[in-house]
Amino acid sequence: MTAEEDGGRYASPPCMAGEIAPDYFDPLAVDPAQARDVARWRRAERERLRAERLAMSVEARATVGRAISGHLRALLDARFGGAKGRVFSGYWPIKGEFDLRPLMAELHGAGVTVALPVVEVKAAPLVFRRWTPETKMVRGDWNIPVPPPEAERLHPDIALAPFLGWSEGAYRLGYGGGYFDRTLAALLPRPFAIGIGLQSARLATIYPQPHDIALDLILTEAGVQAEKEPRP
Numbered sequence: 001m002t003a004e005e006d007g008g009r010y011a012s013p014p015c016m017a018g019e020i021a022p023d024y025f026d027p028l029a030v031d032p033a034q035a036r037d038v039a040r041w042r043r044a045e046r047e048r049l050r051a052e053r054l055a056m057s058v059e060a061r062a063t064v065g066r067a068i069s070g071h072l073r074a075l076l077d078a079r080f081g082g083a084k085g086r087v088f089s090g091y092w093p094i095k096g097e098f099d100l101r102p103l104m105a106e107l108h109g110a111g112v113t114v115a116l117p118v119v120e121v122k123a124a125p126l127v128f129r130r131w132t133p134e135t136k137m138v139r140g141d142w143n144i145p146v147p148p149p150e151a152e153r154l155h156p157d158i159a160l161a162p163f164l165g166w167s168e169g170a171y172r173l174g175y176g177g178g179y180f181d182r183t184l185a186a187l188l189p190r191p192f193a194i195g196i197g198l199q200s201a202r203l204a205t206i207y208p209q210p211h212d213i214a215l216d217l218i219l220t221e222a223g224v225q226a227e228k229e230p231r232p
């Protein structure tokens with residue numbers, strides 16, 4: 001059964017959202033023409049940054065993943081007491097994303113509740129299903145493994161957001177579907193959101209639009225690189 005046959009329901013990580021809505025832009029933007037110019041620029045940047053990441057060797061990608069895992073572990077220890085007893089949302093890596101699953105398993109063993117984000121309904125906030133190393137994953141759309149529908153739904157305290165690009169102020173250039181922004185806008189209390197990706201993917205700006213929500217910080221293989229600017 002396709003998503004359309006099932007009433008528009010999806011079960012897949014948000015990193016495929018750009019393939020759901022590749023021309024996504026916020027119709028409430030102040031200047032629609034400017035918003036479309038930004039959308040065209042972002043599409044080109046996404047293609048460039050995705051190609052650069054996919055061109056990395058397996059060894060280089062693994063090295064970056066280990067470095068990010070180390071920095072993330074240190075961050076969780078320093079700011080969240082290791083995150084024991086908290087809900088931590090990771091991600092299932094695809095399209096050259098850096099594999100943090102060993103860290104997810106380690107956190108589970110240390111008493112952290114681990115979840116994965118899932119797109120269940122098109123153009124709606126993500127839901128978060130519990131994951132453990134023993135979880136029997138099922139195939140969602142695009143044949144991507146996801147926790148099964150009967151897995152416990154959770155509200156994350158800490159959430160990772162893989163990115164293609166990033167800029168100062170902890171802004172993330174994501175995959176183009178707007179799902180993570182919708183989720184941050186809807187979740188109360190809002191989780192501590194951490195962008196995950198390459199140091200070399202830094203951009204001078206992503207040209208933030210009204211729908212863009214800054215993350216709490218950006219984490220790369222070089223460590224913490226940018227934090228959300230405090231409100232005046």
